[in-house]
Amino acid sequence: KQEVTQIPAALSVPEGENLVLNCSFTDSAIYNLQWFRQDPGKGLTSLLLIQSSQREQTSGRLNASLDKSSGRSTLYIAASQPGDSATYLCAVLGTGTASKLTFGTGTRLQVTL
């Protein structure tokens, strides 16, 4: 059974700081890995998707890396802003049927002024 872990569970940083969120998974047989953002009381918004054959993906100030063999992914946020405050979730898509995602428990990020 796939298990996804995110560390730290919560993080508070001052504005402008670069930061790294970590995600680890136990089964390397994945199709892809996604990072989502969730604002309080809202649904999930996809930020980045990395295919199993890729090493990283970038979107603006966000960079996600994937090391499938070691079961790890990182989300790097450059020059953090208060608007980045949210919960960040990683999820892996297994290679089995029905496209089922397995989620981590998330990292709650607060960027302070």
Add this chain to the structure above:
Amino acid sequence: DAGITQSPRHKVTETGTPVTLRCHQTENHRYMYWYRQDPGHGLRLIHYSYGVKDTDKGEVSDGYSVSRSKTEDFLLTLESATSSQTSVYFCAISALAGGQETQYFGPGTRLLVL
């Protein structure tokens, strides 16, 4: 948002009563999913559907049933609600984006079982 709506958005009910949550999509996607989100557990899959009248269980299916009589609607039913089913429920669809399969989520339904 892939045209996904959920209803109701908030519901308070009593233990032992039946509850049905509705997920509606407008873009004819084949796969639909129901998740619940609880503190310390992240999102966990309850049931999913891979077509009209084709459904299967997820990780936490006990106490829940689903139905899909039309492509656009996926219903989640709690036959006899319990306090442990107090949660936020999310519906999702699976679609291709940039050649890759990804899931898009609805806004969620907050359910409180007293």
